[in-house]
Amino acid sequence: MLPVSYYLILSALLFTIGAVGVLIKKNPIQTFMCIELMLNAVNLTFIALGRYFGQMNGQMYVIFSLAVAAAEVSVGLGIIVAIFRTRESIVVDDANLMKS
């Protein structure tokens, strides 16, 4: 097996790319995809370290992370559809009601 650092660095790279994507994309669907990418990057870390220590725990975390991601995607896409239906636009910057 390769040194675990390789996997960690790859994971860090993917995570950073995902984070940048979240910050610069205006299309919420793409923002969502970037979030999925970040989750995958973390999953890679779990599995690599689980293999490294020869334990199941890392993989178990990944299973739960998968479940959470699936739930999040279903709800998140539901929200996007609902927003689109009410505002006829899904540009993230248009949704700024949080400003008083």
Next chain:
Amino acid sequence: MFAQILFWVLAAICIISSLVMVGSSNPVRSALALVLTMLSLAVMYITLSAQFIAAVQVVVYAGAVMVLFLFVIMLLNLGAPALPEQPRSMQTVLAIALAGVFLVGLVAAGVFQNLPAAPISAKHLHGLGTVQQIGYSLYSPHQPWLFPFEATSILLLIAVVGAIVLARKQPAETEGS
């Protein structure tokens, strides 16, 4: 040697396809690039003796989740790149700069951690990542995962209900308009 080559190839595919995903202004292209990333990650999971996870990755992520994405894109007719990105806004510059610092920090931490290669060889893994092991871990009363597993099933149920509630047309809204 083979494993090394495989890693580098998979890593390259991962990084390039994720960059494409972020860089593309077409959501469909982004989605397909993400599928590619996930598939290469799935292969990487197999080399890390996580066969079950690899299968789930393909089925759930590359399959179900990405189909859902594409479905929403098609439903809302977002296929065309109708949103011109504003180049070099303050937000973009700051985001890339911060992300750079973040990456350097993470990589530096990983390198300085300086972990030795594989303290446990493949022989001593005792079927790590097999379905049997996963099943044992999830349902054995001696393992701590049974309760989280049940809780997750409730979470998924709530998510399903939430998604239905959100996607349903509001009666008041339709009548009002």
Next chain:
Amino acid sequence: MQNILPQLVLWLPLLGFLFCAASGLVIKDPKVQKKAVSLIAPGVVLLAFVFALAVLFQTHARTLVPLIPGTPLLEPWFTRYGGLRVDFNLVLDPLSLLMALIITGVGGLIHVYAAGYMAEDKEVSRFFTYFNLFVFMMLLLVLGDNFLLMFVGWEGVGTCSYLLISFWFTDEANAKAGNKAFIVNRVGDLGFALGMMAVWSVFGTLSFFTRDGRGVMDLAAHARVLDLAGNPVPAGMITLICLLLLVGALGKSAQIPLFVWLPDAMAGPTPVSALIHAATMVTAGVVMLTRCSWLYVHSVTALQTVAWVGAITALLGALMALTQTDIKKVLAYSTISQLGYMFLACGVGDFSDGMFHVVTHAFFKGLLFLGAGAVIHSMLGQQDMRRMGGLKKLLPATWGVMIVATYSIAGFPLLSGFWSKDAILESASRACFGGGPVLYLIGLVTAFITAFYMNRLMWKTFYTDARFVNGQLPELHHSNEEHEHHEEAAHGKVTNAPASMMQPLYILALLALGFGWFAGPYGPAGGNLLKNFLAPSVAPLSLAGLQPQPELFPKLAGYLISSLAALGGLGLAAWLYRQHMATGELTTDAVKDSSVFNRLLRSNFGFDAVYNMVFFRAGGMLADRVLWHGLEEDVLNGTATGAAALIGRLSLAARKMQTGNARNYALVMLAGMVTLVLGLLVRVMQH
């Protein structure tokens, strides 16, 4: 049973107070309420007096020789606060019993008198509420077995005094007089509180006496004073304690330099002046000195201070009484002067004669005030002696009791005041720390002046020609007019006070006549009844190895000299005023105004002016210029508004951060993550 009686004495006035305070709620008809209060309030005090008498006759076969310390009531009362433990204990010894008898006895008589005096007032129930509370507080003061209980009573009587001085508070002068009394007493009370703390830190206890002999006075009742832990107490600390407590006594007993509140306190109703500002409360200082006599005898410095303060106060008080025209103010200065005598007695270590004078003074001064009150009552609120005169024919009964009281306070031979004053003079002449002859001389001169100004009062009021025509008052006195407004005012006639007011006067007159002989050196049962009675409560000078100096002259010569002084003063006044029967004035106003001495006396030797200058002018200036305009407006307000403005400006800047744009918030989250990662990196690098 033995413990119940003294408790009844203490709690009965409190019950009366509660009843008076609640009477308005219970009884709806104001007339019935007035009647009930006028019956109950004097009733409880007289009942308490009966119980106090019962205690006197019952306790220990009438000898009362052993101290009977600590009648535990609620134990522990004020528990272990930072190691401090103070129990609600009463001390029942000759001193507290004597004071309880005076407070309830004289107090009861004055209550009866007040019921008549205040009958026309609208707020009788409020008056008796305060009056009964005062009696309770005063009893607590004398019966409390520790400094803290005494302090509670001490402050309690001060509060009641304040409330009663400004009883007719709608008149601003009365309210101001109450404030003055209260504020001047703060100074003294601070001294008392500091003294109490000093006692605590030195002795480790606040109790006077305890059953196991571990109270302060128990500890001090030895030639060498040890504290609770058995270490010797330095003499300097005892002196400090005594001087601090003395400051408290100076305030309460209106001694120089804190006497200025007492003349103004005459703004209250006359029964208040009689009970609080003559008979009881102002003697609290003397009681406290006597209670702490065990400490005082260990400090010659403190004794000397007490003696000289007393002597000087006696002389100056008598001098200031000379020029007063308000009948009550004459008596107020006279009270200050007589209290000076008591301090002088305590200062030379003759505490029991000090208490003797407290008792006789309570009788004759209470009588004088009540008589003056009867005069004022009959004159429809007139207090100015320049508008009186010729009242002997109109008010013969009042004149009769007043003449007894006057001769008694003047020291007319064989009357009460004569015995107690002479005992003090004799002790003063033998002061253990030297200077006896000077103290004696001051006392003697004071006695002469006392006789003079008292007879001046009598002549101005009763003998000289009436300065109002045929019972018709020329004009009503301005102050208190609307308060002491009586039905007879319509007739404008001088009328005698009602019988209920006069009867207490007769009883007091009897006591002022005979008590001195009864308790004095030539009384029944071998003489010196009071001295022997008090002996267990009072520290002997010999405790600290002090010895009085030899006598200046034999006892009989002393009696003769003080008799001559009294007769001389009385005679001189009579002789002078006989020549000015028409006006009642020895000289004209112009002559008076041109006399420096006269002006000095009328201005209280400038004490008020100095206090005004130092505390009101300079203090007001300090408060206005430095504290208000300087400190508060510039520094404090500036800081506050500056801080507010700074925060406001920062908030304006910070408000821009809230864009409402989700991606901006995500960026901030990333920044947080970066910080975490950098922190992680630092930790990794350290290993």
